[in-house]
């Protein structure tokens with residue numbers, strides 16, 4: 281009786297454990313994300329080794345070499361994303377003419393967005409269908425001293441840009457667009473000043489990969505490209521495996537944008553429009569219903585404002 285009682289009790293325990301496990305199984309399976317869709321926006325100023333204009337545009341002394349290195353850093357990020365289980369990756373070529381990444385050297389499993397104009401600029405193509413965003417090779421805003429090529433959108437056109445009264449970086453615009461669609465930025469790479477500015481102004485939890493220590497606007501102490509790539513792959517994998525810890529960055533709605541131009545004639549002409557307010561000689565204000573409307577406005581004036 282005792283033994284038999286024990287046996288039945290054991291069977292009952294095993295049976296209830298089995299039912300319990302069977303009940304939990306669907307939850308366990310549903311907790312595993314079926315898809316991991318990653319949007320990678322790639323700029324060039326924050327790639328290791330990039331220090332001045334000689335690396336940054338067609339015809340410049342080292343541009344062709346640094347297109348290859350930019351593409352290789354992008355591939356390193358893609359490797360990390362696939363290692364974390366990415367099922368879809370889109371890359372946005374977000375520098376200069378939007379044609380710097382070499383398509384034939386890019387991982388063939390990803391899609392590549394190229395060239396301008398595009399309304400959402402460095403984040404064109406992102407939407408609620410993505411689970412994570414990565415800002416690779418980004419640089420600091422014009423308000424950060426001693427950072428490599430620090431500017432916001434255009435070093436020729438804009439002296440300053442503010443969103444809801446705060447100095448804006450390109451990373452803030454990109455993170456705000458991703459956040460509009462509920463997509464968190466999980467990783468940034470660039471120089472130490474850019475990474476620090478992004479973590480302080482957007483979210484300190486964003487994983488930062490510092491590929492160079494900025495010594496000034498046109499100088500940096502750089503990691504070897506191979507070392508930078510290894511760090512980017514490892515950090516991307518780690519960040520995406522911890523996707524649940526990141527939150528989308530959101531900007532106020534409606535959103536007030538202020539731009540101070542280097543050439544005040546731009547402010548004068550834009551103020552002809554009833555949607556634009558001129559708040560001092562070189563500064564205009566525009567209020568959009570959200571970051572998408574504001575970004576479309578910035579994109580328009582990036583194309584049509586005067587740099588001289």
Ligand SMILES: [Zn+2]
Nearest residue numbers: 323324375376
């Ligand atoms: Zn750039």
